[in-house]
Amino acid sequence: MPATATTTGIPVSIRGLRKSFGGEPVLQGLDLDVKAGEIFALMGPSGSGKSVFLRHLIGLETPDAGEIRVGGELISAEGIGDRIRMAMVFQSGGLLNSLTVAENVGLYLSEHRLKSPAEIERIVLEKLAVVELGPEDAAKYPAELSGGMKKRVAIARALVIEPQLILFDEPTSELDPLVALTIGREILNLNASIGATTLLVTHDRDLAFGIADRIGFLLEGEIVALGTPEEIRVHPHPLLQRFLKAEFR
């Protein structure tokens, strides 16, 4: 799947990324380049460090060693959030439970005072429509939403930022296959429409092979396989092959 021509995405470069928790290494000298506008999926078994890796990319974790550059700038640079628009869709959605759907989606604009209340309302409804949610959902609280709807609201909230880099943490976990398919299509549509560099970590083989331009396989804190979906399918790494071919029968 080629990166879109109208890209606003930015490249991501990771060199020698290391992180340990309580002396237990989680990421062990990870190197990776993600091209501007690309959809990159990082797969791997549970506990391989996928989510920790993603949290480093948006500055929620500080690495023990190594560097992360987003759009050429170090992620630790002062005020990078003001210069580069990044968003993350959390596994749980990460919606603020005390706020309505509309308040959650418009939070970035209202707190940074970027638009008038009327404009914010218009943008919120527009972004909710992108993820197939209607005005009737805007007044609901997160507790009233299903898992799939929460993820869609989280995507709408990320869209408001008009991100250059968007990160997804297990976007289809806990969702039935039909909702997972919808979320996958939405990620594809978003990438096509806004051209943001899209990085997702997932266990979901169908999602990764269905939408990613390239796939990496993370094992014990290291990327052991990297390539296009076709290349990954025939990669000789034994654990990767077991991971890809695991079936009940």
Place this chain on the structure above:
Amino acid sequence: MFRNLGELVLLFAATLRALPRVWQERRKVAEQLFDIGNASLFMACLLSLFIGGVLSLQVGPVLVERGLGSALGGLVALSMCKELAPVMMSVLIAGRIGSAMAAELGSMRVYQEIDALRTLNLNPIYFLVLPRVVAISIALPCLVIFSNLVGWLGGALVALHNDRIAVSWTAFFTDLQQQVEFGDIANGLIKSFVFAVTIGVVSCHQGLATIGGPRGIGRSVTKAVVNSFVLILIMDYVLTRLLLPFDNGWAI
């Protein structure tokens, strides 16, 4: 323990640095003030009425036996405004509001809401800590003023209606007026302001430091309340000692 203390000091410093933004966050401060008032006003009233009453009941008969019944109003009033109202209201607020703050922030931390705020380039200190600390710092001294008035009333009611005391309303309040000076009330208000900042910072710190799911939230709430109680009582002594030289104020 020292790490905890260090983090507390850092959070306090960050909250102080955020103070110039308080006007921008006024809506959140107002919401918090409303929540605090709503959750504690009735309890504060009830507690203060009985504290004043029990104080009268304990010392009234002793004073009356020695022919000092007329000094009861001043004694109850000074005890209330300098010590009991600030400490008891702080304990009430730590238990009722501080625990709720720690639970709310702890839950936000566990369910990645605080991470989500950071990814939206929103500082949790501005968004969550500042409004809570400012609101509690306004609310607690107000509750103490209220507690003083209700506590005096409770003391006077018991003094009037208890057969072993039987100090008249007029005698009670005349002595109160003669004994209580503005400095005595200010003394309690200063204490309550310091206690409020402590409760706010301790509770927010425990909430933000929550790890480990729902059990972690429970642990944070317990720590927030216990640490607040301990710090309130330690600081009560320190502040009482520091404020002693300023005891002579203006008569009301």
